[in-house]
Amino acid sequence: MKLVAQLEELLYQAQHTPKKEELRLSDWRILVHESEAVSLGIKDNTPGGVYTPPSYRQGESGEVFLVWADGKCSQAMVQLGSDDDAGHWQQELAQWRQASYEDPDAAHIPSPAPVTLVTVEDRAIHAIFSGDGQILFDQVKRWLTDKPSKAKMQGSIQTAWGYRHVRTSTGLAVTYQQSQFASWFSFDSLIGGGFAKRRLSRPEEQEGLWARTLNLYEAMQIVAPPVGPHTQVILAPSMTADMLGQFILPNFSGDRVLEGQGAFPKESFLKNKLVFHPHFSLLIDPLRPLELGSYLVTAEGVPAVRTVLVHDGRLQSPYLRIKDSVRWGAKPTAIPQGMAGLYLKHKEEIPWGEALQGVEDGVLVLAVLGLHTQEAVSGSYSLSAPHSLRILKGQIVGKTDVKLTGNFFTDLVAPTTKAALSDLDTFPYLMITTGVQTL
Amino acid sequence: MEQKAIIALVQSVLAETRGFDGYVIVRAQSRREWGMRLSNGHFERVSTGADNGFGVQAFTKNGASGFATSDVLAEGACQKLIEKAIQLAQRNEAIGTKSNSRIWEAPQVVAEEANPAQKAFGEIPLAELEKMVMTLHSRLRDAFLEGVWQTSYRQVEEIWCIGRTDGTNVSFVIPRAVLMHQGTVRDKGKAQSTLSHRSGVDASVLFEELEDHALERKALDRAEFARAVCGAPQLPSGHYPLIIDYGLAKGLAHEAFGHAVESDHMKESVLGEAGKLRKGLRVARPGVNLIDGPLPGDWAYQPYSANGLLRQTVTIVRDGVLEAGLGDVFSAEEAGMPVTGAGRAESYGHIPLPRMSNIRLLVDRLLPLAPLDHLMDEVKAVRETLIQHGELIEGEKNLLLLGYRGGQVNPKTGDFVFQCDGIIDVADPTLPIYEPSIFSGKILSALEAIRGGLGEGCFDAIGTCGKGGQSVASSGGSHRYLLMDADQQVSLGGEHA
Numbered sequence: 005m006k007l008v009a010q011l012e013e014l015l016y017q018a019q020h021t022p023k024k025e026e027l028r029l030s031d032w033r034i035l036v037h038e039s040e041a042v043s044l045g046i047k048d049n050t051p052g053g054v055y056t057p058p059s060y061r062q063g064e065s066g067e068v069f070l071v072w073a074d075g076k077c078s079q080a081m082v083q084l085g086s087d088d089d090a091g092h093w094q095q096e097l098a099q100w101r102q103a104s105y106e107d108p109d110a111a112h113i114p115s116p117a118p119v120t121l122v123t124v125e126d127r128a129i130h131a132i133f134s135g136d137g138q139i140l141f142d143q144v145k146r147w148l149t150d151k152p153s154k155a156k157m158q159g160s161i162q163t164a165w166g167y168r169h170v171r172t173s174t175g176l177a178v179t180y181q182q183s184q185f186a187s188w189f190s191f192d193s194l195i196g197g198g199f200a201k202r203r204l205s206r207p208e209e210q211e212g213l214w215a216r217t218l219n220l221y222e223a224m225q226i227v228a229p230p231v232g233p234h235t236q237v238i239l240a241p242s243m244t245a246d247m248l249g250q251f252i253l254p255n256f257s258g259d260r261v262l263e264g265q266g267a268f269p270k271e272s273f274l275k276n277k278l279v280f281h282p283h284f285s286l287l288i289d290p291l292r293p294l295e296l297g298s299y300l301v302t303a304e305g306v307p308a309v310r311t312v313l314v315h316d317g318r319l320q321s322p323y324l325r326i327k328d329s330v331r332w333g334a335k336p337t338a339i340p341q342g343m344a345g346l347y348l349k350h351k352e353e354i355p356w357g358e359a360l361q362g363v364e365d366g367v368l369v370l371a372v373l374g375l376h377t378q379e380a381v382s383g384s385y386s387l388s389a390p391h392s393l394r395i396l397k398g399q400i401v402g403k404t405d406v407k408l409t410g411n412f413f414t415d416l417v418a419p420t421t422k423a424a425l426s427d428l429d430t431f432p433y434l435m436i437t438t439g440v441q442t443l
Numbered sequence: 444m445e446q447k448a449i450i451a452l453v454q455s456v457l458a459e460t461r462g463f464d465g466y467v468i469v470r471a472q473s474r475r476e477w478g479m480r481l482s483n484g485h486f487e488r489v490s491t492g493a494d495n496g497f498g499v500q501a502f503t504k505n506g507a508s509g510f511a512t513s514d515v516l517a518e519g520a521c522q523k524l525i526e527k528a529i530q531l532a533q534r535n536e537a538i539g540t541k542s543n544s545r546i547w548e549a550p551q552v553v554a555e556e557a558n559p560a561q562k563a564f565g566e567i568p569l570a571e572l573e574k575m576v577m578t579l580h581s582r583l584r585d586a587f588l589e590g591v592w593q594t595s596y597r598q599v600e601e602i603w604c605i606g607r608t609d610g611t612n613v614s615f616v617i618p619r620a621v622l623m624h625q626g627t628v629r630d631k632g633k634a635q636s637t638l639s640h641r642s643g644v645d646a647s648v649l650f651e652e653l654e655d656h657a658l659e660r661k662a663l664d665r666a667e668f669a670r671a672v673c674g675a676p677q678l679p680s681g682h683y684p685l686i687i688d689y690g691l692a693k694g695l696a697h698e699a700f701g702h703a704v705e706s707d708h709m710k711e712s713v714l715g716e717a718g719k720l721r722k723g724l725r726v727a728r729p730g731v732n733l734i735d736g737p738l739p740g741d742w743a744y745q746p747y748s749a750n751g752l753l754r755q756t757v758t759i760v761r762d763g764v765l766e767a768g769l770g771d772v773f774s775a776e777e778a779g780m781p782v783t784g785a786g787r788a789e790s791y792g793h794i795p796l797p798r799m800s801n802i803r804l805l806v807d808r809l810l811p812l813a814p815l816d817h818l819m820d821e822v823k824a825v826r827e828t829l830i831q832h833g834e835l836i837e838g839e840k841n842l843l844l845l846g847y848r849g850g851q852v853n854p855k856t857g858d859f860v861f862q863c864d865g866i867i868d869v870a871d872p873t874l875p876i877y878e879p880s881i882f883s884g885k886i887l888s889a890l891e892a893i894r895g896g897l898g899e900g901c902f903d904a905i906g907t908c909g910k911g912g913q914s915v916a917s918s919g920g921s922h923r924y925l926l927m928d929a930d931q932q933v934s935l936g937g938e939h940a
Contacts, residue, residue, distance in 0.1 A: 047707075048710050048711070050540065050541040051535075051538060051539075051540055052507070052508075052535040052538060052540035053540060053541055053543070054508050054543040054773045054774075054794075055707055055773070055774075055794055055796060055911075056794070057500070057507075057508040057509050057510045057531065057532070057535055057540075057794065058509050058510070058531040058532075058534060058535050059509070059510040059511065059512070059531070059794070060509075060510070060511040060512070060524075060527045060528070060531060061511070061512050061513070061792060062511075062512070062513040062514075062515060062520075062524070063496075063513065063514045063515070064514065064515050065494070065514055078489070078491075079488065079489070079490045080490060080491045080492060081476075081490070081491070081492030081493065081494065082492075082493075083493065083494060083495065083496075083514050084514070084515050084516075099491060099569075100491065102568060102569050102570055103477070103489050103490070103491045103569045103570075104489070105479075105486040105489040105573065106485070106486065107485070107486055107487070136534075137534075141534065141538055144538075145538065156710070156711065192855070193711060193853070193855050194855075259482075259487070263482050263483055263591055263593075264483075264591045264627070265591050265593075265627045265636075267634070373850075373851040373852070373853065373858060373859070373860040373883070374849070374850055374851045374860035374861065374862055374881065374883075375851075376849055376851070377848040377849040377850060377851075377860070377861070377862030378862065379635065379636065379879070381627065381634040381635070381636060382633055382634060382635065384878075386862075386879075386880050386881035386936035387860070387881060388858065388860050388881060388883045390853065390856060390858045391856075407680070407881070407883070407936065409680075409936060441680070443883075
């Protein structure tokens with residue numbers, strides 16, 4: 005018997021005909037994942053070595069959220085037991101009861117709402133699991149054949165497929181299939197590229213990513229002149245994502261805003277305070293087909309909707325789980341899946357190729373050390389970025405090591421900040437004026 | 444699952460591999476976790492969880508490997524998983540992977556270690572733990588009303604069993620518990636957060652805290668410090684004589700040196716040459732020592748490797764000279780170091796990698812420093828001790844870096860960065876406070892700059908090591924403070940443009 009079925013039976017019974025009255029539930033919610041994943045890695049030019057062998061993972065686990073008859077709540081992680089023993093689940097129920105706590109705002113299971121359909125499954129990925137997985141081995145072989153001869157390559161490919169089940173006592177019963185494909189590679193652990201979506205990457209995407217990485221790697225072999233005090237700093241798309249993940253996304257988490265732990269107080273959202281330049285908007289969109297951040301319902305069973313966090317530079321809403329939405333007095337919103345599902349838009353975005361031509365004196369920052377150590381609430385950063393790329397007169401001319409000092413909130417407000425589109429990434433290049441020094 | 448049941452599971456899986464002409468490692472794990480988080484006086488979350496599962500790492504007779512894992516322990520799952528692992532190993536051999544047959548040389552080990560916890564998992568009912576944590580949280584809020592406080596408590600029990608084709612069967616229990624206070628303070632339009640923790644192996648940490656309130660005092664001191672940092676100026680970037688606390692020293696030891704001597708990194712490590720550990724290389728002044736090994740009762744304690752070998756304590760740097768590395772059975776020999784049982788994994792579902800346990804940076808040249816209850820009293824004592832021993836570098840700032848917020852290192856280039864909570868100039872009798880600033884440079888220069896220590900050894904700086912995308916408990920420390928000379932390759936960040 006599947007885990008989701010065991011849990012449904014257990015919780016339905018505890019709600020309607022409990023074995024003990026103190027174990028009576030008034031409401032409940034179940035989330036279960038059934039998944040299979042395969043992966044293969046490259047370490048130091050070796051495919052499938054002892055630290056990165058071809059791997060297979062199978063899992064069936066989830067979580068339950070319970071509201072007891074006295075209004076207390078419990079939540080627990082669950083997995084399929086070694087048997088379907090009903091006694092086992094009754095013991096679990098008793099333990100969950102012991103772990104119950106008062107949280108009136110959380111004790112709320114909404115009624116089902118219409119679900120907007122979005123494609124989150126690529127059948128080609130399913131075929132990998134029913135077949136022999138040759139695609140992974142072929143991709144790794146191609147990488148190793150095509151890589152620069154002197155480069156030491158690291159890389160990984162992982163693909164996953166499975167079911168997601170969400171059930172609630174209010175009648176929601178959603179089961180859907182979803183897939184995932186992620187790959188990344190790097191040369192000399194300095195320059196790399198990655199892809200992560202709910203579908204396989206297309207040949208033109210693979211070629212584009214490979215060509216871009218190769219160009220950057222070649223530029224990295226040349227020592228370039230140092231930066232000056234007026235050098236423009238350009239964050240590569242992955243860096244833009246990392247900066248947003250460190251300084252922006254945490255400050256839009258509803259619970260942090262409500263608890264006064266974010267950069268923006270609730271009043272600033274209610275007054276639609278201007279916090280970014282009016283050219284910028286920020287949204288969570290889980291309805292884009294086959295994107296990694298897309299889903300049909302959240303883990304709490306809330307149907308996917310587009311949620312605007314910042315519109316034309318003005319605060320609109322934090323992202324709100326059910327409990328936070330009750331406290332906020334609004335509907336629950338979309339929830340980002342890590343950084344996936346989050347999109348930063350600029351009204352005057354131009355293609356990166358065009359933007360690069362206009363850079364007289366710049367430095368392209370591909371990665372920094374220690375970003376996770378920076379203070380998210382203040383937005384201030386002091387970072388070292390060894391192995392950045394110098395840009396002079398519209399050309400990437402070589403490697404340079406820099407140190408960045410500034411404030412990311414200030415960067416997003418500045419009228420001098422521009423964005424440039426990348427056709428290989430969901431986040432833009434961000435062209436900022438900030439403190440930059442030679443490392 | 445209990446320890447005996449896990450041992451039986453591993454034995455039954457191994458029994459099903461008898462017809463295979465290669466080698467198999469089976470890892471099974473049962474994990475239980477209770478956690479709770481309180482925010483501003485109310486429970487935000489109380490959760491319980493369990494995760495049982497096993498992984499099979501199969502090697503063809505030529506040394507190609509495949510790996511399969513499952514959290515489904517139902518009948519039939521074991522056989523399917525074994526078949527998958529063997530099939531993947533055979534596919535791997537067909538693509539010409541580099542073979543590794545070192546596991547055949549590993550010594551057979553049979554051991555069943557008792558749970559080192561004083562209070563068994565579940566001995567203190569969850570409801571009672573909730574009351575204790577709420578009491579501690581409420582006291583803290585009452586003592587610092589201007590702060591926004593979150594308190595969390597987590598206790599974990601991992602039961603591991605590792606079995607191998609050669610008859611090895613090792614089982615052990617890893618208990619861990621941690622109480623954390625996180626505060627956010629605002630002043631002069633700026634906000635700063637602070638995090639303090641108290642760790643151990645079981646619920647005893649709560650009983651101890653209720654008795655002595657040591658963590659509460661630390662959290663309050665750190666909150667006051669964070670408030671002062673809100674209005675503090677920035678330091679001009681530069682190279683300064685430094686005093687770093689033991690949390691930062693642990694970060695430096697772990698990120699900068701520990702990872703650079705792990706056997707799987709030697710081809711890309713700044714402490715490697717032609718893939719071998721640069722044994723005999725002078726990396727620090729005489730009297731500087733770097734040691735890694737499990738400490739009973741510690742957050743990162745693990746007595747055996749995830750490959751079933753005894754975890755050894757290793758002196759990485761002795762008297763300033765690089766002496767040894769952290770080797771696991773698969774890469775130690777190639778990296779020119781002995782096998783020290785360094786393989787650790789996040790769970791049964793992960794491939795073990797050579798990793799640290801508790802790493803400590805210790806020096807022979809030591810100044811005495813009596814521990815004091817309050818942070819700024821201790822900072823004053825640091826200043827007085829330095830003056831008394833002629834160790835304050837005159838005519839320039841002597842900067843004390845407080846609190847470890849994390850860091851990152853590129854082991855290939857030797858570049859490191861660390862971040863602290865704030866900085867105090869102990870050369871100035873008014874002890875001015877500065878905003879935190881990036882502490883960065885080259886790892887070999889940083890080690891070479893260490894000139895002494897202050898106070899007794901403190902090894903309870905805890906963290907989670909993220910190597911290889913896994914999350915594994917780590918810990919360590921040094922003397923209460925380490926003294927470092929100014930060095931042109933080690934700097935503190937800079938002012939805003």
